Amino acid sequence: MFKKILIANRGEIALRIIRACRELGVPTVAIYSEADRESLHVRFADEEVCIGPAAPSQSYLDARRIIAAAEVTGAEAIHPGYGFLSENAEFADICGACGLTFIGPTPDTIRRMGDKSEARRTMKEAGVPILPGSDGPLPGLREAIAVADRIGFPIMIKASGGGGGRGMRICREPGDLEKLILAAQGEAQAAFGNSEIYIEKYLDRPRHVEFQVLGDSRGDLVHLGERDCTIQRRHQKLMEESPSPGIDEPTRRRMGGAALLAADAVAYRSAGTVEFLVGADGQFYFMEMNTRIQVEHPVTEEQTDIDLVKQQILIASGEPLGFTQSQVTFSGHTLEARINAEDPDHDFRPSPGRITSFHVPGGHGVRVDTHGYAQYAIPPYYDSLLAKLIVHGKTRDGSLTKMRRALGEFIVEGVKTTIPFHQRLLDTEEFRSGRFDTTFAERLLNSRSEISLPVSVVPAPHAVAPEII
Numbered sequence: 001m002f003k004k005i006l007i008a009n010r011g012e013i014a015l016r017i018i019r020a021c022r023e024l025g026v027p028t029v030a031i032y033s034e035a036d037r038e039s040l041h042v043r044f045a046d047e048e049v050c051i052g053p054a055a056p057s058q059s060y061l062d063a064r065r066i067i068a069a070a071e072v073t074g075a076e077a078i079h080p081g082y083g084f085l086s087e088n089a090e091f092a093d094i095c096g097a098c099g100l101t102f103i104g105p106t107p108d109t110i111r112r113m114g115d116k117s118e119a120r121r122t123m124k125e126a127g128v129p130i131l132p133g134s135d136g137p138l139p140g141l142r143e144a145i146a147v148a149d150r151i152g153f154p155i156m157i158k159a160s161g162g163g164g165g166r167g168m169r170i171c172r173e174p175g176d177l178e179k180l181i182l183a184a185q186g187e188a189q190a191a192f193g194n195s196e197i198y199i200e201k202y203l204d205r206p207r208h209v210e211f212q213v214l215g216d217s218r219g220d221l222v223h224l225g226e227r228d229c230t231i232q233r234r235h236q237k238l239m240e241e242s243p244s245p246g247i248d249e250p251t252r253r254r255m256g257g258a259a260l261l262a263a264d265a266v267a268y269r270s271a272g273t274v275e276f277l278v279g280a281d282g283q284f285y286f287m288e289m290n291t292r293i294q295v296e297h298p299v300t301e302e303q304t305d306i307d308l309v310k311q312q313i314l315i316a317s318g319e320p321l322g323f324t325q326s327q328v329t330f331s332g333h334t335l336e337a338r339i340n341a342e343d344p345d346h347d348f349r350p351s352p353g354r355i356t357s358f359h360v361p362g363g364h365g366v367r368v369d370t371h372g373y374a375q376y377a378i379p380p381y382y383d384s385l386l387a388k389l390i391v392h393g394k395t396r397d398g399s400l401t402k403m404r405r406a407l408g409e410f411i412v413e414g415v416k417t418t419i420p421f422h423q424r425l426l427d428t429e430e431f432r433s434g435r436f437d438t439t440f441a442e443r444l445l446n447s448r449s450e451i452s453l454p455v456s457v458v459p460a461p462h463a464v465a466p467e468i469i
Ligand code: MV4
Pocket: 131, 156, 163, 164, 165, 166, 200, 201, 202, 203, 204, 206, 207, 208, 229, 230, 232, 235, 277, 287, 288, 438
């Protein structure tokens, strides 16, 4: 096992990684920016190194400063968390060149899955279902017209360097194709330094269902079931759950098999996620593969009782998976609500600042992953995720009840949060019945009436902070 691990991240995920290290008996090094001096990850790590100013480009994204911090502290491995450098193949390469273990997949896997057009081609060759579209990147307009003629409209134009919803265009008719391709290419060049684009048939109102996989350095692979992440706003996930209420058991089995095929095609090592689009007819298609630990990983941990971050560390240190696919079991139902420091009444605008009161819910089946505390000042420079409220029940109805109860206990004062959004979501018939698609959260936010609120549902009272004398 590693003698010391450096955590190249901040916020709740840095705390989550420190917890896994502590249980494994591995000492930790926190890195932090000048804006994060008062952060809990700095307090909870065994050692800490200030690596620069608040701007991510001069701290959490600066590979040279991070490698220097690892060298001066004698860390042997780096856990990148999510975001920042977690899917940066060059950073993974640099770690290797400096004799440090990057806790994640190989640089080659990161690179191959980071190129979304190559990922699509790789999955097609492996026999993973994909939507009709181009084979690899499109060299020019002529080829784009030929593909569009073959598959028919509407189509989606996507950037090879994009992902997560960035650099996409829907094209509904041939007359718009040229202008939309040029716009997509220009935007992709500016955003990713790569103008390459590809085309897929557009799937209207899909669900987003992703499978967690784990692979070790011997080449053994398991999947740990799915997470339904259909409740999103502008490509930001808000609520996740497992099992997905949108797929039946045969589909679940076929998707699990496809996820393993996808992971095997790139000899996947570490924790990864295979994302699928699911149509109203139950057909599913590969969308992207994420080569990092994800924000929503606790959903899978609650379902399977497997500690994903510990598994990442054990796998990176050369340990084989200690179990096979048939030993993976799933229990009950898990819901996760992302509590962001954002104002849902004002377009989810970030709401940084000092938290004046903070009380987290508890009780049976309730987990809160957060770096928040009373008097903590949320800096304005980073992601606004403040907490993840995860509830586990025997059934979906059981976790819906528990989630409503727990949200009612959550007190955050001094900043706005997404808690009211979640309370509203939980009161809709669409969410409660499990019949929703990727347009639902935005339609809910744009409507005051058209989406039904069941009269039978008694809203939970909202907790009020006690006066502190
Ligand atoms: C699509 C699609 C429909 N058809 N591709 C959005 C994120 C990125 N990973 C791919 N995305 C989509 N790709 C085809 N061919 C619809 C989306 C999409 C979406 C997907 C998952 C969850 C929410 C979404 C919201 C809008 C669009």
